Amino acid sequence: MPMIVTHTTETITPEKKEALTRALGEAITLLPGKTDAYLMLEFAGECDMAFHGDTKLALAFVEVKILGRSTPAAYNDLTARICDIMKETLGVPTDGTYVKYEEVEHWGFDRHNF
Numbered sequence: 001m002p003m004i005v006t007h008t009t010e011t012i013t014p015e016k017k018e019a020l021t022r023a024l025g026e027a028i029t030l031l032p033g034k035t036d037a038y039l040m041l042e043f044a045g046e047c048d049m050a051f052h053g054d055t056k057l058a059l060a061f062v063e064v065k066i067l068g069r070s071t072p073a074a075y076n077d078l079t080a081r082i083c084d085i086m087k088e089t090l091g092v093p094t095d096g097t098y099v100k101y102e103e104v105e106h107w108g109f110d111r112h113n114f
Helices: 012-028 072-088
Strands: 002-006 038-042 060-067 097-104
Touching: 002 012, 002 072, 012 038, 012 060, 012 072, 060 072
Parallel strands: 002 038, 060 097
Antiparallel strands: 002 060
16 A cells, blocks of 8 residues: 655656656565555655755655555665656656655555555
């Protein structure tokens, strides 16, 4: 039951959205037991963001929410891959991407909870 939310200063065209969908769907498998079968994605482009007081930088803030827990090594691998995806797809430098993880104990879907 993963959810990945991407906020970026960059424009997300339909082609970039498709590329992000594919790439993030593959990347989520870096977390043991997670697949893109139930992966939900949210994209917000052209967000007003600043880093180091600079409002003209290409930036991304990516939130990864999962049911249960994973390992620090798996999170490290996924962070590296997400940073690469933001660079390859949106042109955001790897040092302009923050990744936040949230481990959720209760998750509802299709009228019931896991």
